[in-house]
Amino acid sequence: MKPFTKLTAIAAPLPLMNVDTDMIIPKQFLRTIKRTGLGQSLFNDMRYDESGKPKADFVLNRAPYDHAEILVAGENFGCGSSREHAPWALLDFGFRCVIAPSYADIFYNNCFKNGILPVILKQEQVDAVMEDAQAGLDVTVDLPAQIVRSGNREFKFDMDPFRKRCLINGLDDIGLTLEKAGTITEYENRIGAERSWV
Amino acid sequence: MAKPRTLYEKIWDDHIVHRAEDGTCLIYIDRHLVHEVTSPQAFEGLRMAGRKVRSPERTLATADHNVPTANRAHGIADPESRLQVQTLSENCKEFCVTLYGMDDKRQGIVHIIGPEQGFTQPGMTIVCGDSHTSTHGAFGALAFGIGTSEVEHVLATQTLIMKPAKTMRITVNGALQDGVTAKDMILAIIGKIGTAGGTGYVIEYAGDAVRGLSMAGRMTMCNMSIEAGARAGLIAPDETTFAYLKGRPFAPKGADWDKAVAYWKTLQSDAGAAYDKDVVLNAADIAPTVTWGTSPEDVVPITGIVPDPKDAADANKRAAMERALEYMGLTPGTKMTDIPVDVVFIGSCTNARIEDLREVARVAEGKKVAANVRAMVVPGSGLVKEQAEAEGIATTLIAAGFEWREPGCSMCLGMNEDQLKPGQRCASTSNRNFEGRQGRGGRTHLLSPAMAAAAAIAGKLSDVRDFTKGAKSDAA
Numbered sequence: 292m293k294p295f296t297k298l299t300a301i302a303a304p305l306p307l308m309n310v311d312t313d314m315i316i317p318k319q320f321l322r323t324i325k326r327t328g329l330g331q332s333l334f335n336d337m338r339y340d341e342s343g344k345p346k347a348d349f350v351l352n353r354a355p356y357d358h359a360e361i362l363v364a365g366e367n368f369g370c371g372s373s374r375e376h377a378p379w380a381l382l383d384f385g386f387r388c389v390i391a392p393s394y395a396d397i398f399y400n401n402c403f404k405n406g407i408l409p410v411i412l413k414q415e416q417v418d419a420v421m422e423d424a425q426a427g428l429d430v431t432v433d434l435p436a437q438i439v440r441s442g443n444r445e446f447k448f449d450m451d452p453f454r455k456r457c458l459i460n461g462l463d464d465i466g467l468t469l470e471k472a473g474t475i476t477e478y479e480n481r482i483g484a485e486r487s488w489v
Numbered sequence: 490m491a492k493p494r495t496l497y498e499k500i501w502d503d504h505i506v507h508r509a510e511d512g513t514c515l516i517y518i519d520r521h522l523v524h525e526v527t528s529p530q531a532f533e534g535l536r537m538a539g540r541k542v543r544s545p546e547r548t549l550a551t552a553d554h555n556v557p558t559a560n561r562a563h564g565i566a567d568p569e570s571r572l573q574v575q576t577l578s579e580n581c582k583e584f585c586v587t588l589y590g591m592d593d594k595r596q597g598i599v600h601i602i603g604p605e606q607g608f609t610q611p612g613m614t615i616v617c618g619d620s621h622t623s624t625h626g627a628f629g630a631l632a633f634g635i636g637t638s639e640v641e642h643v644l645a646t647q648t649l650i651m652k653p654a655k656t657m658r659i660t661v662n663g664a665l666q667d668g669v670t671a672k673d674m675i676l677a678i679i680g681k682i683g684t685a686g687g688t689g690y691v692i693e694y695a696g697d698a699v700r701g702l703s704m705a706g707r708m709t710m711c712n713m714s715i716e717a718g719a720r721a722g723l724i725a726p727d728e729t730t731f732a733y734l735k736g737r738p739f740a741p742k743g744a745d746w747d748k749a750v751a752y753w754k755t756l757q758s759d760a761g762a763a764y765d766k767d768v769v770l771n772a773a774d775i776a777p778t779v780t781w782g783t784s785p786e787d788v789v790p791i792t793g794i795v796p797d798p799k800d801a802a803d804a805n806k807r808a809a810m811e812r813a814l815e816y817m818g819l820t821p822g823t824k825m826t827d828i829p830v831d832v833v834f835i836g837s838c839t840n841a842r843i844e845d846l847r848e849v850a851r852v853a854e855g856k857k858v859a860a861n862v863r864a865m866v867v868p869g870s871g872l873v874k875e876q877a878e879a880e881g882i883a884t885t886l887i888a889a890g891f892e893w894r895e896p897g898c899s900m901c902l903g904m905n906e907d908q909l910k911p912g913q914r915c916a917s918t919s920n921r922n923f924e925g926r927q928g929r930g931g932r933t934h935l936l937s938p939a940m941a942a943a944a945a946i947a948g949k950l951s952d953v954r955d956f957t958k959g960a961k962s963d964a965a
Contacts, residue, residue: 307812308805309684309784313923318904322555322569324529324576326637336925341911365805367685370718371923372902373620374527375636396688396720397620397634404638451652453513464638465538468646471507471515475543475648478506478517488741488749489519489613 293406294461298387299431300360302424302441303350308365312398315369315377329376330383351384355427363417363424364391368409369398378405388432390439392417403454406461408434416446434459493759495656496725497691500631500756504614506648515648519613520630522599523550523586523640525577526904527618531641532580542584543647549608550581551589553598554904558867558894561591570905584644597870597896600624600838604708605870607737611726611753616643621838621920623714627707628734629726629756631691634715654720655689655765658758660696663772668954670848671706672840672918672937674698674770675713676778680788682768687719690766693758694724698772704733705844712839713920716785725757777953779825780922780935782813787922789825791940791952797821816924817932818912825950828934832915833864833945834927835891835938837901840918841869843876845938849891850882852942852956858890859948865892865907867899891945903928916944 320332338349345352351359362381368391369377378401381389388408402409410432412420420430420441431440434455439446457464468475482489494502507515521544528550535541542548555570565571574591581588589596595606600621603609609625615632616622618640625632639649659678679686692714699710707724714722731750734740741749776790787810789796798814798821801807814821819828835841835849846868858864866886868874874896877883883893900907901919909915909931918941922933934950943953 306808308809311921311923313902313921313926317925317929318902321526321904322567322573324533324573326530336929341929367688367718370684371620371921373618373622373634373636375530375618375638378636393685393688395685395718397636397715401636401638404636452511453509453650464650465534465540465642465645468515468642468648468650472646474507474515475517475646479647482503482517486612486749486752488745489610 292461292463295387295406295408295434295458297431297433297435298360299429301355301358301427302361302363302390302420302430303356303359304421304424305350305362305364306421309367309370310364311371312369312374312377313371316374316380321374321376326379327383329380330385333380333384358385360385361388361390361430361432362386363421364389366392366414368394370395373397375401375404378402378407382407390417390420403458404464406458408432408458410439410448412439412446412448419444493762495758495762495764496629496693496723496756497631497654497656500612500614501653503612512652514651514653516614516651518616518643518647518649519547520603520608520615521548521643522603522615522617522622523548524554524599524617524619525552525573526554527637528580528640529573529576530637531618531644532584534641535584535644540645542586542644545585547647548586548644549603550577550586551596551599551602552577552591554898554902556591556897557905558897558899558907561895594871594875597873598838598841598898600712601841601869601873604628604704605737605872607734607740610734610740610749611730612756616649620715621712623720623722624708624712624838626711626714626722627704627724628730629723629753631721631723633720654691657687657690657692657719657766657768658764659692659694659768659770661694661698661770661772662696663698664701665698665772665775668777668939668957669775670937670939671702671709673775673778674772675710676780676785676788676935677775678770679713679717679785680778681770682717684716684784684786685718687714687717690719691721691723692717692719694722699724700727703844704729705842708842709839713785716920726753777937777940779940779950781817781819781825782810783816783922783924784813785920785922785935787813791825791950793825795819795821795823795825826952827949829914829949830862830916830934830944831913832909833862833941834900834915834917834919835865835941836867836869836899837919838869839920840938841867841873843873845918846873846877846882848938849942850885852939852953853889853891853946854885856889856946858945861948862945864890864945865894865900867894868896870896900927902926916941916950
């Protein structure tokens with residue numbers, strides 16, 4: 292996993308609430324057996340018309356947002372299915388960070404597994420970043436300092452320390468857990484005795 | 490005396506393998522369900538790292554999202570879907586995981602077959618790369634959806650790295666009215682707390698109306714917990730649960746059964762246990778419920794009208810309502826019972842169990858599907874299909890003009906060829922009415938199986954109580 296530390300980039304504004312994972316990556320793209328190549332299908336139904344032609348009014352089809360690395364969106368971003376294809380598509384397009392007032396739990400979790408930082412700011416702070424994004428200004432996200440800089444404003448954000456450490460160092464969860472293989476076996480032996488039917 | 494604990498806390502405590510100083514826990518996973526869409530990259534990850542599946546016996550796979558629900562004699566036509574299902578089959582073989590493939594009568598929607606086989610049991614932790622894993626919470630199991638990276642983590646380690654969730658209790662007091670089912674109850678709950686109301690929580694459903702539900706009804710409720718934002722829903726196990734499980738293929742046998750039941754009986758929230766949030770509803774206030782918009786929180790009683798964005802609480806909400814109405818092609822003030830439908834879809838992990846199909850047959854018996862409607866019935870598993878055929882349900886439905894199909898996820902998400910065309914309006918027993926969910930430009934109204942059957946007959950959204958006066962609902 293690619294580490295995430297500090298990012299200064301174009302932020303694409305998507306001022307919608309309840310952006311669901313079917314919007315982020317519709318079902319027809321879930322037939323893949325790979326993690327890569329989904330960027331071109333990100334937001335497919337909003338981004339292309341039925342003949343597959345890019346819609347000029349959709350944000351990611353316009354400069355400078357066609358090379359945005361930060362996405363700014365409304366509350367409950369990523370609701371719906373557990374498909375990790377959603378963060379894979381965001382990452383493949385070039386997004387490394389999402390800024391929103393809230394996220395659906397599974398999507399939020401999935402971001403961290405892919406080196407994407409989901410930042411939670413208050414609604415009025417998101418509105419401020421959204422304005423700067425709409426003006427095409429760069430936004431800076433500093434994970435070690437837990438700060439978003441947008442225009443001349445700074446917003447502090449909360450972050451779970453374990454998740455922060457994994458993102459900054461690009462740590463692989465499975466490798467970390469396998470270091471505890473002995474503890475897992477002990478648990479299995481104990482529970483196997485107590486709850487033999489499980 | 491020990492601090493009173495909620496059901497969630499009891500299950501959580503029983504599965505802690507390791508707790509770090511910052512409260513991050515390594516949680517043991519008892520059961521892992523696998524399907525073709527969210528697993529190929531996980532198996533590939535194992536292969537690349539030279540890892541094995543730690544506990545194949547705790548893992549069960551089936552193909553459901555991509556499989557055809559029409560004639561299967563010629564396999565899967567779409568090359569990508571075919572490759573994905575083949576890949577599952579090869580991965581299961583290589584990693585020694587049991588698979589119910591397309592030619593197995595135990596094949597079906599992953600959240601239907603887990604309970605049906607008795608693989609799902611109270612007090613377990615159960616995961617699947619699918620958000621509707623919350624379904625299994627109906628047994629008093631802690632069950633939730635995970636992404637593919639976590640699927641790989643569970644395959645490799647049989648654990649997950651997690652922090653405890655907050656707890657919410659939703660109590661529905663009293664008895665449901667005639668014609669009102671578990672589906673209406675959960676839609677009403679989502680309408681009340683909102684689609685993000687349960688974010689960060691595990692919801693425990695309680696109260697007489699919940700206690701009175703069959704296992705099918707309980708599964709319908711827990712299934713849609715994710716539509717309220719909660720990764721997991723829970724209902725404490727009781728005699729209804731034990732009676733359902735007894736004798737199922739994976740259920741404990743002999744002395745193990747008695748031991749298991751004794752443990753399962755401890756899986757109740759203690760008196761005085763504290764929840765982070767409490768929500769109370771009266772069953773008598775719940776009518777047959779339908780959605781009008783593109784979020785599962787956009788609900789209205791069937792006796793109601795399409796709402797007006799002018800009445801929205803704030804500008805963001807108003808914008809969302811306007812967008813939803815435009816997408817749905819609806820005008821504020823329209824009576825819900827004046828909305829014609831083109832397609833009726835009966836199926837999905839929410840409502841494709843035998844009890845659901847009995848409800849549909851009860852409403853449809855001796856009647857005909859309206860001329861303007863295509864009505865599909867997709868049983869949840871090969872075994873549900875077989876049972877429905879044995880009970881005469883299939884005959885009744887076919888005679889009424891319904892399509893009787895093979896098991897799978899089908900038009901709930903339209904990954905196979907079962908999709909709405911742009912502009913088509915569907916009365917659907919599934920769980921999501923998102924834009925494009927059932928097909929690009931398709932318009933979805935979520936409702937109960939009985940209500941879907943009524944819509945099929947009338948050719949428009951209808952109040953099932955006008956069809957079945959006095960009859961008591963089976964799924965409730």
